[in-house]
Amino acid sequence: MFYEEKCTLCGECLMKCHYLAYPENKAKEEFQKLINGEPSPVTSECITCAACNMYCPEGANPFDLINVRQEETGTFKFAKRILKMFDMGTKTPSKIIKGEPDKPVMNLCLFGDMLPGVFEGQLYDGLTFLKGGDYFCWIGMVHTGRPSLVNKINIQRFVDNLAATEADEIILFHDDCYATLVNKVKEFDISLPFKPIHIIEYLRDYVKEHQDQVNKLNIKIAYQQPCASRYTFEKDKILDELFELIGAERVKRKYDKESALCCGGIQAAMENVSAEEENSWRMKNLMDAKEAGAEAYIFLCPLCIMGNRGRAKAQGMEPYILSNLVRVALGEELTHGGAGKKLD
Ligand code: SF4
Numbered sequence: 442m443f444y445e446e447k448c449t450l451c452g453e454c455l456m457k458c459h460y461l462a463y464p465e466n467k468a469k470e471e472f473q474k475l476i477n478g479e480p481s482p483v484t485s486e487c488i489t490c491a492a493c494n495m496y497c498p499e500g501a502n503p504f505d506l507i508n509v510r511q512e513e514t515g516t517f518k519f520a521k522r523i524l525k526m527f528d529m530g531t532k533t534p535s536k537i538i539k540g541e542p543d544k545p546v547m548n549l550c551l552f553g554d555m556l557p558g559v560f561e562g563q564l565y566d567g568l569t570f571l572k573g574g575d576y577f578c579w580i581g582m583v584h585t586g587r588p589s590l591v592n593k594i595n596i597q598r599f600v601d602n603l604a605a606t607e608a609d610e611i612i613l614f615h616d617d618c619y620a621t622l623v624n625k626v627k628e629f630d631i632s633l634p635f636k637p638i639h640i641i642e643y644l645r646d647y648v649k650e651h652q653d654q655v656n657k658l659n660i661k662i663a664y665q666q667p668c669a670s671r672y673t674f675e676k677d678k679i680l681d682e683l684f685e686l687i688g689a690e691r692v693k694r695k696y697d698k699e700s701a702l703c704c705g706g707i708q709a710a711m712e713n714v715s716a717e718e719e720n721s722w723r724m725k726n727l728m729d730a731k732e733a734g735a736e737a738y739i740f741l742c743p744l745c746i747m748g749n750r751g752r753a754k755a756q757g758m759e760p761y762i763l764s765n766l767v768r769v770a771l772g773e774e775l776t777h778g779g780a781g782k783k784l785d
């Protein structure tokens with residue numbers, strides 16, 4: 442939610458944005474237009490990465506206003522076929538795969554079947570898995586330019602479906618689900634009858650409890666932060682703790698943490714962004730990692746890894762979904778490689 446009363450019209454949001462990078466005067470003028478509901482190029486140029494919610498020094502949530510204006514004006518052009526995929530995703534048949542009663546419950550959202558070989562090994566042994574449309578968290582709809590779908594009814598239904606498991610704690614594999622449950626619920630005054638646990642926290646705690654099994658990797662890695670992490674950035678400290686526990690050194694690079702870039706997946710779906718432009722942003726990000734000395738490229742979000750694993754590999758950086766990197770540190774063999782697909 443945008444908090445107009447907090448906004449001082451400083452323009453920082455549109456100045457710091459990697460994709461718009463407006464000069465100060467233009468940034469202030471265009472943001473004023475957005476507040477007034479007047480046409481602004483921001484609504485078609487913004488790629489919905491949500492980073493400016495973090496850039497704003499006042500906590501006013503500028504992206505939430507931009508996103509509302511994108512929907513009102515219809516100027517954010519998202520490819521229709523990808524819109525359809527998003528909408529079909531919400532209707533994916535749901536399934537509960539029962540595990541052992543004393544083991545945790547994990548929500549896989551829509552991603553249970555997209556990454557073969559990922560949900561294997563001791564980290565996932567005996568867990569109960571939830572997957573499908575009933576467990577879709579809706580926040581991803583901001584990237585389609587339709588924030589009205591991230592509403593009280595949809596989020597309450599998501600929470601109720603999770604609560605029906607009667608679990609005290611639910612691990613969220615997808616960063617978006619955690620962002621919905623920890624951040625978005627506050628806007629709608631929805632309370633949770635269970636504790637949401639981020640996959641990063643689960644992995645950190647698991648590694649701490651099994652330290653005797655860990656062979657430190659002594660590897661330099663770069664991390665692809667998902668856009669949804671902008672809503673719950675505080676967990677980044679836990680991620681750094683996890684990397685340290687497994688001997689993965691997160692290289693210092695330009696496009697990380699507050700300054701992270703989107704993986705390129707949103708631009709791929711935007712009709713006004715050419716394939717060349719999309720690729721050039723993806724490569725800027727990857728080359729930044731490579732030049733900082735990364736030997737492996739680590740992903741949290743399945744969509745980020747599917748769009749970039751081949752490119753990372755081609756630049757000599759082995760792609761891993763985060764839990765697979767942890768499995769290697771625990772001495773496990775990966776049946777489908779680090780990226781949920783064997784790459785040449
Ligand atoms: S959401 Fe991202 S692309 Fe859009 S204005 Fe904010 S920082 Fe820029």
Ligand code: SF4
Pocket residue numbers: 447448449450451452453454455472496497498499500501502503
């Ligand atoms: S939303 Fe925040 S960063 Fe943007 S103009 Fe207002 S106060 Fe400045």
